[in-house]
Amino acid sequence: MPETIGFLKPRQAVLDRRREIIADLADLLPEGCLISEERGLKPFETDAFLAYRRVPLAVVLPETTEQVAAVLKYCSHYGIPVVPRGAGTSLSGGAIPQEDAIVVGLSKMSRILDIDLFNRTATVQAGVTNLNISEAVSADGFFYAPDPSSQLACTIGGNIGMNSGGAHCLKYGVTTNNLLGVKMVLFDGTVIELGGKALDAPGYDLLGLVCGSEGQLGIVTEATVRLIAKPEGARPVLFGFASSEAAGSCVADIIGSGIIPVAIEFMDKPAIEICEAFAHAGYPLDVEALLIVEVEGSEPEMDAMLESIIEIARRHGVVTIKESQSALEAALIWKGRKSAFGATGRVADYICMDGTVPLSQLSYVLQRTGEIVSGYGLRVANVFHAGDGNMHPLILYNINDPEDAARAEAAGNDILKLCVDAGGCLTGEHGVGIEKRDLMLHQYSKADLNQQMAVRAAFDPQWLLNPSKVFPLEGRPAA
Amino acid sequence: MIVHFEPASEEGIASIVRSAASERVTLAIVGGGTRLGLGNPVRADRTLSTRRLSGIVNYNPAEMTMSALAGTPLSEVEAALEAKGQMLSFEPMDHRPIFGTSGEPTIGGVFAANVSGPRRYVAGAARDSLLGVRFVNGRGELIKAGGRVMKNVTGLDLVKLMAGSYGTLGILTEVTFKVLPLPSATATVVVSGLNDAEAAAVMAEAMAQPVEVSGAVHLPESVRGRFVGGSLPEGAATVLRLEGLEASIAMRAEKLAAALARFGPVSRLDAVQSKLLWAEIRDVMPYADGTRRPLWRVSVAPSAGHQLVAALRLQTGVDAFYDWQGGLVWLRMEAEPEAELLRRYVGALGGGHAMLIRADDASRGRIPAFEPQAPAVAQLSERVRAQLDPSRIFNPGRMATAA
Numbered sequence: 092m093p094e095t096i097g098f099l100k101p102r103q104a105v106l107d108r109r110r111e112i113i114a115d116l117a118d119l120l121p122e123g124c125l126i127s128e129e130r131g132l133k134p135f136e137t138d139a140f141l142a143y144r145r146v147p148l149a150v151v152l153p154e155t156t157e158q159v160a161a162v163l164k165y166c167s168h169y170g171i172p173v174v175p176r177g178a179g180t181s182l183s184g185g186a187i188p189q190e191d192a193i194v195v196g197l198s199k200m201s202r203i204l205d206i207d208l209f210n211r212t213a214t215v216q217a218g219v220t221n222l223n224i225s226e227a228v229s230a231d232g233f234f235y236a237p238d239p240s241s242q243l244a245c246t247i248g249g250n251i252g253m254n255s256g257g258a259h260c261l262k263y264g265v266t267t268n269n270l271l272g273v274k275m276v277l278f279d280g281t282v283i284e285l286g287g288k289a290l291d292a293p294g295y296d297l298l299g300l301v302c303g304s305e306g307q308l309g310i311v312t313e314a315t316v317r318l319i320a321k322p323e324g325a326r327p328v329l330f331g332f333a334s335s336e337a338a339g340s341c342v343a344d345i346i347g348s349g350i351i352p353v354a355i356e357f358m359d360k361p362a363i364e365i366c367e368a369f370a371h372a373g374y375p376l377d378v379e380a381l382l383i384v385e386v387e388g389s390e391p392e393m394d395a396m397l398e399s400i401i402e403i404a405r406r407h408g409v410v411t412i413k414e415s416q417s418a419l420e421a422a423l424i425w426k427g428r429k430s431a432f433g434a435t436g437r438v439a440d441y442i443c444m445d446g447t448v449p450l451s452q453l454s455y456v457l458q459r460t461g462e463i464v465s466g467y468g469l470r471v472a473n474v475f476h477a478g479d480g481n482m483h484p485l486i487l488y489n490i491n492d493p494e495d496a497a498r499a500e501a502a503g504n505d506i507l508k509l510c511v512d513a514g515g516c517l518t519g520e521h522g523v524g525i526e527k528r529d530l531m532l533h534q535y536s537k538a539d540l541n542q543q544m545a546v547r548a549a550f551d552p553q554w555l556l557n558p559s560k561v562f563p564l565e566g567r568p569a570a
Numbered sequence: 571m572i573v574h575f576e577p578a579s580e581e582g583i584a585s586i587v588r589s590a591a592s593e594r595v596t597l598a599i600v601g602g603g604t605r606l607g608l609g610n611p612v613r614a615d616r617t618l619s620t621r622r623l624s625g626i627v628n629y630n631p632a633e634m635t636m637s638a639l640a641g642t643p644l645s646e647v648e649a650a651l652e653a654k655g656q657m658l659s660f661e662p663m664d665h666r667p668i669f670g671t672s673g674e675p676t677i678g679g680v681f682a683a684n685v686s687g688p689r690r691y692v693a694g695a696a697r698d699s700l701l702g703v704r705f706v707n708g709r710g711e712l713i714k715a716g717g718r719v720m721k722n723v724t725g726l727d728l729v730k731l732m733a734g735s736y737g738t739l740g741i742l743t744e745v746t747f748k749v750l751p752l753p754s755a756t757a758t759v760v761v762s763g764l765n766d767a768e769a770a771a772v773m774a775e776a777m778a779q780p781v782e783v784s785g786a787v788h789l790p791e792s793v794r795g796r797f798v799g800g801s802l803p804e805g806a807a808t809v810l811r812l813e814g815l816e817a818s819i820a821m822r823a824e825k826l827a828a829a830l831a832r833f834g835p836v837s838r839l840d841a842v843q844s845k846l847l848w849a850e851i852r853d854v855m856p857y858a859d860g861t862r863r864p865l866w867r868v869s870v871a872p873s874a875g876h877q878l879v880a881a882l883r884l885q886t887g888v889d890a891f892y893d894w895q896g897g898l899v900w901l902r903m904e905a906e907p908e909a910e911l912l913r914r915y916v917g918a919l920g921g922g923h924a925m926l927i928r929a930d931d932a933s934r935g936r937i938p939a940f941e942p943q944a945p946a947v948a949q950l951s952e953r954v955r956a957q958l959d960p961s962r963i964f965n966p967g968r969m970a971t972a973a
């Protein structure tokens with residue numbers, strides 16, 4: 092397909108030194124930590140934003156923080172771009188490399204270093220998967236709260252890079268609210284530690300700045316995260332509505348009533364059909380929109396909350412209510428939701444948008460999204476975190492049809508602009524990556540963006556860390 | 571005489587800053603002036619107050635967000651929230667009692683100093699509730715960052731950077747923050763007679779229970795009588811707060827009491843006593859003693875709090891109580907601040923942040939209020955600051971780590 096999103100032009104001087112660079116990297120790393128043959132590099136050419144691919148110059152898979160530091164120091168000295176990579180599940184192209192870049196993959200740094208139940212913290216290497224953390228403490232009655240749909244594969248390092256959310260962050264917050272500290276390597280090879288088991292640290296909140304910085308400020312090699320005691324029970328309930336508007340206004344009323352469920356997830360009819368066909372979760376097929384509302388606590392607590400929620404849903408004309416009767420049913424309900432992206436991928440190619448809007452705008456934005464996409468002659472499935480207004484329209488298209496792909500991208504851009512104009516933002520949890528980079532000036536003024544870029548340059552004056560991402564390619568200041 | 575600016579608009583602030591930057595005139599930034607004791611003393615050519623930049627800009631309870639101009643009195647914000655059954659989840663402390671200051675704290679000041687209270691260790695600090703800011707940087711440009719939605723990863727999170735930067739990176743003009751429903755019921759479970767180490771274990775045990783404890787504090791016998799008019803039961807009091815739906819509170823309190831009964835006598839406070847107790851804890855009432863005796867706020871791993879105090883006691887006279895499950899130690903020294911000793915022990919116990927909150931002028935001039943940072947982090951912070959306030963005109967010295 093024709094590429095509308097550009098990358099920085101590869102540095103010829105770096106490409107010319109390819110052989111030498113690979114030899115130098117081999118000296119810096121133990122055996123088995125360097126990939127430089129075409130066939131080995133291929134799997135690293137893209138992430139979950141599949142429409143764009145670039146084969147990197149080389150991939151390194153360091154085993155220690157010191158090795159990461161050695162590689163970065165080398166690359167900063169010779170002016171070589173670096174693209175950090177966790178599991179490569181980014182939906183915004185955050186991990187897509189470029190021809191002159193070294194990919195630093197953290198997959199070998201996958202050890203859990205310390206579980207401290209007294210202080211309710213886990214310290215792990217950056218390549219540990221999100222789900223591994225919860226699994227490691229589950230038997231003791233704890234969990235790690237942020238739960239992106241890709242949690243089986245995605246790494247904590249990637250979660251920090253994108254400040255990942257998930258279905259349950261309505262109650263527990265996103266990564267930045269659950270991250271206590273990091274060890275990270277700056278581009279010049281300096282290793283620093285920010286935060287730790289103590290809640291407060293002196294000085295500026297660099298930890299908060301690093302979280303969600305998309306690998307542009309340094310490479311996180313270790314993280315200390317907060318653990319939470321598991322609730323006694325959790326119960327997801329399905330609410331079917333005759334229109335998306337009814338479901339949308341029901342969400343706003345639940346939140347406004349003073350009850351905060353753990354999760355409120357929304358699916359429209361196309362999404363319900365796709366997920367049900369895949370997961371057989373028992374979703375009603377005769378409704379236009381579905382909410383999955385999950386409450387947690389003891390049985391009587393959940394009963395009390397659900398009673399209020401059901402009453403609100405009735406006021407909005409709910410047509411189906413289905414409470415999960417067993418742990419198995421509850422798991423199925425979530426399986427359907429969490430496999431939404433994968434299930435959609437079996438039906439068609441898609442691009443997934445991630446704008447967030449104020450709750451009062453939910454119904455309007457849903458309606459306009461439908462109009463925009465059908466205006467381009469395409470179809471859309473909506474499946475998203477309604478409780479915090481984080482929309483995920485999946486625009487279905489055919490990746491092998493260049494015109495179709497161009498239309499999908501144009502529709503996506505229109506939707507994101509719609510989200511911003513409705514008082515929201517371009518991305519709630521997937522990150523800007525390359526995908527939304529050129530829309531940044533729709534959300535921010537030139538001065539706003541210049542300020543962000545100036546702060547970024549304080550970490551990496553050469554603009555070599557994940558360089559084609561987040562900020563428009565033009566007008567980047569040096570520090 | 572120090573010239574005092576009180577601009578009534580963002581543009582007014584921006585133009586003062588532009589001329590100050592061009593003339594290298596330094597500015598002390600103040601809101602209500604009730605927390606000026608936080609951080610190092612500032613020496614500036616002029617003072618700029620945000621007081622006249624006041625008013626709630628936008629409040630939609632169904633979206634659980636509010637936007638307010640920086641100079642809006644905190645009391646106005648809290649009253650508006652309470653009228654709709656909502657609150658600031660991070661329970662900002664009122665610093666007037668310990669500093670003996672008067673005036674009205676502002677919402678901008680709350681976020682500039684990242685002021686949080688007992689609920690911070692489960693619900694997050696002020697910075698966790700802050701969704702968006704507008705501020706004037708050191709070039710006199712009006713910058714916005716973040717927004718008014720709950721989830722937003724669009725670009726670098728300058729919002730977090732501004733929270734807790736004590737007016738050294740920019741002048742906040744407007745803040746947008748997340749709010750939460752007021753719990754309909756509150757109860758407190760008290761375990762009596764524990765020593766500090768036992769209390770730490772009990773608080774950890776409580777936090778491991780699926781009952782959602784929203785406050786875990788240990789009040790040793792030396793301070794116990796200073797709370798709730800002296801009505802807490804005999805002996806040191808380890809207090810655990812439960813909040814939520816009326817129907818569930820009694821049950822959770824029972825469950826928690828049962829889990830903790832083996833540690834000591836367990837009793838309960840009702841909603842009225844609870845409310846008073848947690849406000850007194852939040853405002854550090856035992857040390858609101860009208861003196862300038864050295865007061866420290868020490869953040870360490872919860873398991874390290876009591877060890878720190880025990881180690882200090884062997885060397886010097888201290889009084890202390892513990893918030894955040896033991897991870898926040900309020901420490902009052904009997905005589906000297908003992909900064910070096912204290913910070914050495916904090917380092918030895920895994921690190922943290924010993925912040926000098928109150929002391930006489932000579933000590934404050936000598937001891938950096940903030941814990942010194944690793945050189946690489948301090949240098950990086952300085953580079954970041956230079957990108958926001960290149961002429962170094964905002965609150966000079968306030969966050970300096972070397973006096």
